[in-house]
């Protein structure tokens with residue numbers, strides 16, 4: 001799969017395929033926003049999605065040589081019985097660079113990659129209490145789908161949690 005490299009002169013943002021040198025900044029940005037620093041998780045994510053394999057996308061947004069956001073997604077076929085579709089499962093923008101269209105540019109770019117691969121739907125999941133993320137996806141035109149997440153606590157009764 002070819003590397004992505006899109007420049008937008010209006011906000012001086014480049015959206016491009018991530019490379020290994022971006023990882024330390026991605027780890028720091030995620031740590032700052034989520035409050036948990038998880039280097040092994042991001043190294044594994046980069047190994048799985050950053051290798052320019054067909055259908056897998058790990059993109060960063062860069063402004064004046066600083067990584068200000070990232071998005072990860074892939075095409076999944078017959079997941080939960082759905083026909084092949086794009087899934088976005090990680091999206092973050094630096095708090096200092098928000099509301100300037102960075103996430104929109106990354107989302108548009110990944111959707112274009114999905115389209116070019118022949119899929120006609122994009123899916124994501126988010127915490128229903130995360131109003132910022134919900135507002136962003138709603139602004140892109142995303143709406144509630146037909147599937148719902150189910151979960152169950154696996155802790156044995158009486159065991160320490």
Ligand SMILES: CC(C)(COP(=O)(O)OP(=O)(O)OC[C@H]1O[C@@H](n2cnc3c(N)ncnc32)[C@H](O)[C@@H]1OP(=O)(O)O)[C@@H](O)C(=O)NCCC(=O)NCCS
Nearest residue numbers: 090091092093098099100101102103104132133135136139
């Ligand atoms: C959600 C997020 C990615 C949006 O990034 P962004 O670059 O600021 O988004 P954009 O500038 O492209 O916003 C596009 C539209 O989304 C909506 N939007 C974005 N942020 C919003 C907010 N805080 N409140 C309301 N609407 C918002 C607006 O409609 C906006 O369009 P407008 O600026 O014309 O009003 C960013 O706020 C973020 O990283 N939040 C934290 C993400 C997170 O919790 N990650 C961990 C779990 S994955």
